[in-house]
Amino acid sequence: MTDFDEFYAAHYADLVVQIYAYFGDRQEAQDVVQEAFCRALARWRRLSAYDDPVAWVRRVAWNLATSRWRRARTALGFLRRQREEPVVDAPGLDRVALVNALAALPPAQRRAMVLHYLVDLSVAEIAQREGVAEGTVKSWLYRGRAALAEQLSRTG
């Protein structure tokens, strides 16, 4: 087994969970994470020397999912205009309650919650990544927890 195989086995599933938590589509998460690993493999000799190759794969997967989500949103917006009637995204039956609750959060709060509670980034690391003050991240997390409490209480 090569070190890439070990790297893949160690991190694929967790990366899928992280992407799924933010974007809400498990199959899409699996697809983009697999694609990100393919791209990692294509440059593995260089990537394996990085301090944090997992972060590289995560960011690739995240941006792939963002691109696909934007295209889907644009396509859905086009369909809505064509139909001239409201089209509402119903919660998927296979989405766990937390993912549904996260989907209701503003993007910045949702991102902070996933990065802190799933990726285990500290407040300082999230602040640096997002280009904001640590107090802002703490506020996002506080409001995120409050919003989750409300959402989860509705679903019981």
Place this chain on the structure above:
Amino acid sequence: MPDLTTLSDDDTRAEFARMREATLYEIHLPGAAAARRTVSRRRHRAAMASAGLAVVVVAGAIGVALTPPGQSQLASLPPPVMGQSDGGATGSALPEGWLYAVARENAAEPTEVFEMALKPDAAGPYRFKVVCSGSGTGVATLTTGKETATAPVTCGTPPVSSPIQLDVTGNAERLELRIAWDPGIKPSDTPEGWSLMIVGMDKNES
């Protein structure tokens, strides 16, 4: 009295842990072997492509660690070749100088941001080419947060390269390339499947 209107940090962690366990149960790993087959297939396809048009689509890759230009990995990588034919002499090598390539099916975002992590002691010139296919213009901004450079960007058919360079003099951890498009931007995907590509340039390249 405990705050009943919000989840505690521990309760939140517990909820995420439950979600993680439930999701892990449903995940089926395609496997590293599947990734190898995909990469092999793409390399074979690239080998069959016309010489000089070996570009690879990566939808928004991020997180590349750049070394200081003095020992830059980019310095040893050949630039991508577009629109040229050398009769197949170069074979199937994929250019590794590219950093990001983005495909769009509808329209560009008004502003696009690409971030790169810098290794310690990263002072020196950083040079990139913004390659855009379609029509329209924009402004590229390359910044560490403390030092900034801007350059105009033009799109065209065939794709147009617009250079931008930033001399990083102090300690910096991140490099951000931001492109603000002018109204009316119309990207069009090349036959290779991208409309915007960011390429790292060797310091001696023009």
